[in-house]
Amino acid sequence: MKTTLLVAGLAVAGALSAVPAQANETPKHGGTLTYLIPADAPPSFDGHREETYATVHATAPFYSVLIRVNPENPASPTDFVCDLCTAMPKPTDGGKTYTFKIRQGVKFADGSPLTAYDVAASWNEITFPPQGVLSARGTDYRDLIAKIEAPDANTVVFHLKFATAAFLPALADPFAYIYEKKILDDPTKGPHWYEKNILGSGPFVFSGYQIGQKITGDRNPNYYHKGLPYLDHIVGIFAPKQATRVDAIRSDRAAIEFRGLPPSARDQLKQELGNKITVQESPWNCGSDLFFNEKKKPFDDPRVRRALSLAINRWGGAPALSKIAIVKTVGGITFPGSPLAATKSELQQMAGFWPDINKSRAEARKLLKEAGAEGISFELLNRDVDQPYKYVGIWLVDQWSKIGLHVTQRILPTGPWFAAMRSGNFSVVHYPICHAVVNPLLDVQPYLPASAENMGGTPDAQEMDMYNKMLHETDPTKQHAEMVAFEKYVMDTKAHATQIIWWNRIVPYRSYVKGWKISPSHYINQDLSNIWLDQATVSQ
Amino acid sequence: MYRYLVNRILLVFPTLFGAAALVFALMRLIPGDVCLVRLGSGGTSFSEQALQACHAELGIDRPWLVQFGQFLWGMLHFDFGISMWSGKPVVDEIASRFPISLEVALIATAIAVVLAIPLGTISALKQNTWIDLLVRTVSIAGIATPSFWIGIMAILIVLDLTQWIGGHPWMPPIDYVSLWKDPIRNLSIVALPALTVGYRYSAVSMRMTRSAMLEVLREDYIRTARAKGLLEKIIINRHALKNALLPVITVVGLEFAFLIGGLVVTEQVFNLNGIGRLMVLSVQNQDYTLTQALVMVVVTIAILANLVVDLLYAWLDPRIRLK
Numbered sequence A: 001m002k003t004t005l006l007v008a009g010l011a012v013a014g015a016l017s018a019v020p021a022q023a024n025e026t027p028k029h030g031g032t033l034t035y036l037i038p039a040d041a042p043p044s045f046d047g048h049r050e051e052t053y054a055t056v057h058a059t060a061p062f063y064s065v066l067i068r069v070n071p072e073n074p075a076s077p078t079d080f081v082c083d084l085c086t087a088m089p090k091p092t093d094g095g096k097t098y099t100f101k102i103r104q105g106v107k108f109a110d111g112s113p114l115t116a117y118d119v120a121a122s123w124n125e126i127t128f129p130p131q132g133v134l135s136a137r138g139t140d141y142r143d144l145i146a147k148i149e150a151p152d153a154n155t156v157v158f159h160l161k162f163a164t165a166a167f168l169p170a171l172a173d174p175f176a177y178i179y180e181k182k183i184l185d186d187p188t189k190g191p192h193w194y195e196k197n198i199l200g201s202g203p204f205v206f207s208g209y210q211i212g213q214k215i216t217g218d219r220n221p222n223y224y225h226k227g228l229p230y231l232d233h234i235v236g237i238f239a240p241k242q243a244t245r246v247d248a249i250r251s252d253r254a255a256i257e258f259r260g261l262p263p264s265a266r267d268q269l270k271q272e273l274g275n276k277i278t279v280q281e282s283p284w285n286c287g288s289d290l291f292f293n294e295k296k297k298p299f300d301d302p303r304v305r306r307a308l309s310l311a312i313n314r315w316g317g318a319p320a321l322s323k324i325a326i327v328k329t330v331g332g333i334t335f336p337g338s339p340l341a342a343t344k345s346e347l348q349q350m351a352g353f354w355p356d357i358n359k360s361r362a363e364a365r366k367l368l369k370e371a372g373a374e375g376i377s378f379e380l381l382n383r384d385v386d387q388p389y390k391y392v393g394i395w396l397v398d399q400w401s402k403i404g405l406h407v408t409q410r411i412l413p414t415g416p417w418f419a420a421m422r423s424g425n426f427s428v429v430h431y432p433i434c435h436a437v438v439n440p441l442l443d444v445q446p447y448l449p450a451s452a453e454n455m456g457g458t459p460d461a462q463e464m465d466m467y468n469k470m471l472h473e474t475d476p477t478k479q480h481a482e483m484v485a486f487e488k489y490v491m492d493t494k495a496h497a498t499q500i501i502w503w504n505r506i507v508p509y510r511s512y513v514k515g516w517k518i519s520p521s522h523y524i525n526q527d528l529s530n531i532w533l534d535q536a537t538v539s540q
Numbered sequence B: 001m002y003r004y005l006v007n008r009i010l011l012v013f014p015t016l017f018g019a020a021a022l023v024f025a026l027m028r029l030i031p032g033d034v035c036l037v038r039l040g041s042g043g044t045s046f047s048e049q050a051l052q053a054c055h056a057e058l059g060i061d062r063p064w065l066v067q068f069g070q071f072l073w074g075m076l077h078f079d080f081g082i083s084m085w086s087g088k089p090v091v092d093e094i095a096s097r098f099p100i101s102l103e104v105a106l107i108a109t110a111i112a113v114v115l116a117i118p119l120g121t122i123s124a125l126k127q128n129t130w131i132d133l134l135v136r137t138v139s140i141a142g143i144a145t146p147s148f149w150i151g152i153m154a155i156l157i158v159l160d161l162t163q164w165i166g167g168h169p170w171m172p173p174i175d176y177v178s179l180w181k182d183p184i185r186n187l188s189i190v191a192l193p194a195l196t197v198g199y200r201y202s203a204v205s206m207r208m209t210r211s212a213m214l215e216v217l218r219e220d221y222i223r224t225a226r227a228k229g230l231l232e233k234i235i236i237n238r239h240a241l242k243n244a245l246l247p248v249i250t251v252v253g254l255e256f257a258f259l260i261g262g263l264v265v266t267e268q269v270f271n272l273n274g275i276g277r278l279m280v281l282s283v284q285n286q287d288y289t290l291t292q293a294l295v296m297v298v299v300t301i302a303i304l305a306n307l308v309v310d311l312l313y314a315w316l317d318p319r320i321r322l323k
Helices: A004-017 A055-062 A115-129 A139-143 A169-170 A181-185 A242-250 A263-276 A301-312 A315-323 A357-370 A385-403 A415-423 A461-470 A475-491 B004-011 B010-029 B036-039 B047-060 B064-076 B090-125 B130-144 B148-168 B183-217 B220-227 B232-262 B265-269 B275-284 B288-316 B318-322
Strands: A034-035 A065-067 A080-082 A097-101 A144-152 A155-160 A202-209 A214-219 A233-238 A277-293 A328-329 A377-383 A407-413 A428-430 A496-511
Touching: A034 A055, A034 A242, A055 A214, A055 A233, A080 A169, A115 A139, A115 A144, A115 A155, A115 A181, A139 A169, A139 B047, A242 A263, A242 A496, A242 B148, A242 B265, A263 A496, A277 A301, A277 A385, A277 A415, A277 B064, A277 B220, A301 A357, A301 A475, A301 B275, A315 A328, A315 A385, A315 A496, A315 B090, A328 A385, A357 B047, A377 A385, A377 A415, A385 A407, A385 A428, A385 A496, A407 A415, A415 B036, A461 A475, A475 A496, A496 B036, B004 B010, B004 B288, B010 B064, B010 B288, B036 B047, B064 B288, B090 B130, B090 B183, B090 B232, B090 B265, B090 B275, B090 B288, B130 B183, B148 B183, B183 B232, B183 B265, B220 B232, B232 B275, B232 B288, B265 B275, B275 B288
Parallel strands: A034 A233, A377 A407, A377 A428
Antiparallel strands: A065 A080, A097 A155, A144 A155, A202 A214, A214 A233, A277 A428, A277 A496, A328 A496
């Protein structure tokens, strides 16, 4: 009940911030939206192979997906709707089979009809990529899906290996673009063709790309969601430097940047432009995680790991940090907006989340003394990215000093940072992980002992058993209890890893941009079909 | 002169080979690789299988010697391969950015030369007067201030000024358009970066012109010219300035070569998608093929600029070519 209330509360809070005085406004057609993509350029256009928002922000408007997070309610972690399908199916075969009926009359930008064969071919390419084709999320899907087939031109069937609540959120992945089967099957083109070419059936039709400079699209006149999109044209400008993006919004060179800006940029734009700027904020499905190298002394001792977590004053630090960094919400390893997340009272039973920080730090000192690790010195491995990596890193160093530890930061660029983790050349690492659709059953996988992220982890059969049980559970109440137990085990009992503070997404934009609703992820709700421009309020 | 030229050109090849070996080794000595950055930089999780597939696809699981051999062989054929980050031909990646950097470099050089030579000369001629003091202050400020900071300040000043005057803040466009497609928009994009870079560039050249002129003006042949009763204008233009320009040409040549690949931060500040920004991106992404190609392009330009400087030297000073 408490969980339901918390989720409802977060959803309402998200919805309130997501609908800034738009209830009675009538959308207008036309205009060009110029938006900023905070990256240099996507490595490729292929959503199936890439992991970066640079690809999604540049190409999502040109593609359709099978199902998606409800664009009218993206703050909800459980509201999924059809994009290409006609109705969300009820699973059969004990929850192991999902049958989707596909819309008729949908066309790709080249005029070819889109059928269930295209949907099945795309999902087969994502899940079971042929030799030499990279699918970034293929392993996740292969763990769940046994077979995908299209028995006729209107039907796609997913056969799962077992019934699981993780499937539908995974299916709503924003990278899972539907490609043309004939291109995927063409030996002269194949899946690699989509790395450099864009051909979809989304709300916009690709019209041009200047490498690392901008990507443009025009309204798709044949779009199957009637009346959409509202915009005639879109222009996405790549602008990696934050100062440039803020100046561009200020001078109206661009109207919006969808990833998110820090509090200082929000405050600056609001101060300079007043009501010409609207701000939407949302808890962000990116956590600032802390992993310990359990293969290295003294971090092989759970008491030391617990002590490090106990020293961090999350409840006290979050409000202050949120004024300068893109972090805000205190939570466990499950996204705080999810029905599976621990409630505040459940969370406060776990190490590092106790309401009394003095008691918590006294316990930390006691544990360090017992483990013979009083006053130890170590390095916190961190990534050379300002927000929020370095802010959180500096704060952690200060927090640990409160229990007499001497910690310094080792800040490395992305490549060397990963290399240091993979080679085990670290003691403790600050490793924020972002997820797209809120899907806690898959999102907690980085904490498993064998995961690619948990590079200092050691085998733990009990943790794997707990995880597998939870993954196969279909009763939401039981699943919640199992997830809380899993969180307690990971962050407290064994203290393999812990969560510090969840990120906070802040999107300040020109007030004439309407219809866009913030979500807990910068990957989702990016097809721009429901955005419209209130030209009367355009200032130039 | 011909032998001098041949000797200079022959030196180009060992220099290029040395640069190739150095950049190849240095890139691979940096921990991590392009696949780790590509799969993990967005903050999402990835599997070991995905990483291995990426390594195999890009060929970075092969021995270094094989990779170096391929790099050299490709260079001999002017084929720099495919960018490991974007999958596009390296030549296309560079070609799309080169005009932007070249345009900024050319305009900045023109600004620098137009400002530096007259002001440096006047400063020397009016040594220790208020004019000299003003020129020296301006030039020292230019040397001391990083051009990216000047760039940031320039944008903020333009934004504030336009807001104050017209009520709406204005900044140069941030999406590049070529000079041939829309000259006005193009110039409004490159003018501010070229001015900020040109100012710093001119400050260095101005100091060099001034000190070279002061030295030359104390030479015996200038005294002789004055004793012969030549007009001061002729003494300055024909005898003093021509000789004083020798070190200035060196500075201008080297700075020009630097500008092609060195406008790293300035290009970021003005969102110019040039060679400098591409260089940073390729190093950050650990894109071996692109970084190698970019370094070779910049090295080649530096060598060519040096060659042109040497030839100008020989042309301006007969003693050099006669040696």
